[in-house]
Amino acid sequence: MIRVLVADDEARICKLIIKLIDWDKNDMQVIGTASNGIEALELIERENPDIIITDIRMPGYDGLEMIERAKKIKSDLEFIIISGYGEFEYAKKAIEFGVKDYLLKPINKDDLLKALLKVGEGVKKKKGQILLEKEYEQILKNDANKIREGLLNNLILFQPESFRDYTLSEINENHHFRFHEGFFRVAALKIDSVGVDCFDTIKNRINETRDMIRAELQNVTYELDFIHSKRDLYIIMNYNEAQKRQIEKGLLKILEAFKRRVSMVEKLEITIALGEEAQDLSGITESFQSAKLLVEDRLLKGTGKIIEIDKKRTDQAEIEDMFYYFSKKFIKAVELLDIDEVKKTVMHFKKDICSKNIRGAELKRMILEMENIFYLTMKSNNIKVESAQEDGQNLKNLIDNCSSIDCLFNGLLEHVASSLTVLAGDKYHNNLKQIKQAKRYIEENYMKNITLEDLGAHIGFNPSYFSSLFKRETGISFVEYLSKIRIEKAKELLRESDLRIQDVCLMVGYSDAKYFTKSFIKHTGLKPNEYRKIFA
Missing domain, CATH: 3.30.70.270 (Reverse transcriptase/Diguanylate cyclase domain)
Known part of the structure; x- marks a missing residue:
């Protein structure tokens, strides 16, 4: 595991850096924090870190002086420096001293993770090389x-x-x-x-x-x-x-x-x-x-x-389009906890992909992506899968050792179906059947002027009670979900047809074009005509 030291004279910055990253997931460990250059050097001697994330200016030692002294303690230390916009030239000079990366304040999670992964990869290679060199010295004594x-x-x-x-x-x-x-x-x-x-x-x-x-x-x-x-x-x-x-x-x-x-x-x-x-x-x-x-x-x-090598491959854009349309159907079936529909959707995709000339490695990637989509869909619908991490690792091990397309898809289906079966029978999800019926009703009738009373009558619940149940189980209200479905359908029509925006508005259940435009902007940040120009 890669050992990381965080040094900044602002305690909140240290806490922020620690909070932003899932350290265990990235095979890293924060072994301490320092508020000044002196503390940082003491920790370096005592804890033997691999990477130091440090502010460019701190009490105790000037940034470059601290880096220089730290290198004398441990020559293979790697540094990621944090600097303000006014210190950019200073940061560039630090990079000339061997610092691997720098981040500008305020710290962005993605930038921090990217920098850590890049520097961490170098640390791993260096450790691997050191290990190889030691092994090689021993090998030289053998045959x-x-x-x-x-x-x-x-x-x-x-x-x-x-x-x-x-x-x-x-x-x-x-x-x-x-x-x-x-x-x-x-x-x-x-x-x-x-x-x-x-x-x-x-x-x-x-x-x-x-x-x-x-x-x-x-x-x-x-x-x-x-x-x-x-x-x-x-x-x-x-x-x-x-x-x-x-x-x-x-x-x-x-x-x-x-x-x-x-x-x-x-x-x-x-x-x-x-x-x-x-x-x-x-x-x-x-x-x-x-x-x-x-x-x-x-x-x-x-x-x-x-x-042997076969240069004939199906166009990647065609494969991505197939996977995109499959994903939409797969997500809908998972949201409804409909095991039969999940199996039907997955097997239909298997049939389609078998007719294409793709790489086995690409197929494995798609199977893992399906598993990821499954758990993200569960999470976005406030459904907790207790054994997600363990199940995910089991599926990955299975995929690594599969030798046929049947093995891949059967493994995925067994994995997803077992999770859905447990969820469907869990006491925590006793009301999901009604929510599933409600979602299906909305998705089949979104173009009509449906109300909560219509939905309650269809499901057999008091509208007021079902309103709170729907909000509790899905995280959004009936009106918000209906609006979401309508806007998603509108986006699809704008991308894939030449219909007038007024016609799209009517087809997805809006009678007022101004209100439709307002809702569309709320969901997408764009006007309908702007969305069409970008994505059509």
């Missing part, structure tokens, strides 16, 4: 295989840009490789379990498959090595033109051998994804990244095969 492994892990996983700093002869001489001029390629090998997770079994099978690959390809490549990353195996290959076909045959042979020996018995599936082919060593990191991305495409292309 050549570990030296090779250390270099590949370091350069490909942590410092990909550093490959450009090495020549083939340097790497061969210093790290026991036999690289030649020719082609360089990384293949990703993924083993998935069907149904039951079995991490240890997969780990053993990956090691066995690695040995099979080594035996099959060792003599048909200039160089062959491997990188292990969680449940994945990455194969680094260096070869010439004549060896390409032999490598392809060898990988196919390994796939078939795996399926014969392992798949049926242990219900495991294997996939190999071939990254981009590079013509020099510096391109091997791009090959690694493309292989890592490509292996996720097994979700749509299937397992038990070799996946």
Whole structure:
């Protein structure tokens, strides 16, 4: 966890900074606050922070002097400075001294978080590099295989840009490789379990498959090595033109051998994804990244095969439009706690997306976004899901280990349906059925001159009682909700049709154009014609 010290002579500023950020979520911890430069230096010595957020001017020491003294205590400290507009030139000078970022007062939450994440990423990399250097010192005492492994892990996983700093002869001489001029390629090998997770079994099978690959390809490549990353195996290959076909045959042979020996018995599936082919060593990191991305495409292309790069992709704007319209229907079904409608909406989206040519990684992103939309919808409707954080992590773990589109969507539906089932039966939500009926009635009749009495008669409640119930359960009044639905429909018509604004006004239930315009401005901050110009 990254350790953060906050230093400002105004206590309210320190409190504000601490309150603005969800520190645990961002893997950070505030280890103390200081009101002057002297206190800050004492805390630095005692608490060993990684990042200091400090005012540019404080009692005790001038800002730059405090930074200079702090660097002598801990040379790898990172600083984010806070300054007023009048201190801008001073802040720029501080950045010349190695300060990573500065914030202008008043402090904005988004700017503060952005600065912390940027500086925190540098701290993590630095810590990782220090750890790698220590490990590398130990590796140097071991055999050549570990030296090779250390270099590949370091350069490909942590410092990909550093490959450009090495020549083939340097790497061969210093790290026991036999690289030649020719082609360089990384293949990703993924083993998935069907149904039951079995991490240890997969780990053993990956090691066995690695040995099979080594035996099959060792003599048909200039160089062959491997990188292990969680449940994945990455194969680094260096070869010439004549060896390409032999490598392809060898990988196919390994796939078939795996399926014969392992798949049926242990219900495991294997996939190999071939990254981009590079013509020099510096391109091997791009090959690694493309292989890592490509292996996720097994979700749509299937397992038990070799996946190669396919440049044909459905236009991203079309995918985003599909997801946008799905989201609207999904949100409505979730708001009504309608499990059947949620399932119907999700499965319809699955059918649509299966007809498109998209990346597996993009599909995973959309599934996670659906989960996020679900919880945001719950929150916006004042419905508390007690196990949201735990359920979210369980879904993320499931998605990480899915090998098919069915697994993804079934996992999402099980996750959402179980939460909705609990909510529907919870005593706290005994009245939600009536609220659901009321919302549906409003959404089906918003264009009419409906009243609270009409709604009460439809639901079977006293209008006065139902008014308070609706406000308590939804957070807004009947009139506010009706207005919201009407304006949302008006926005849709303004975006997607050429209807006159007066016609839109009548179609969404307003008889007075001036009142419609006033309500539209209240909800959107824009006049109807201005909204159309921007969003149509």
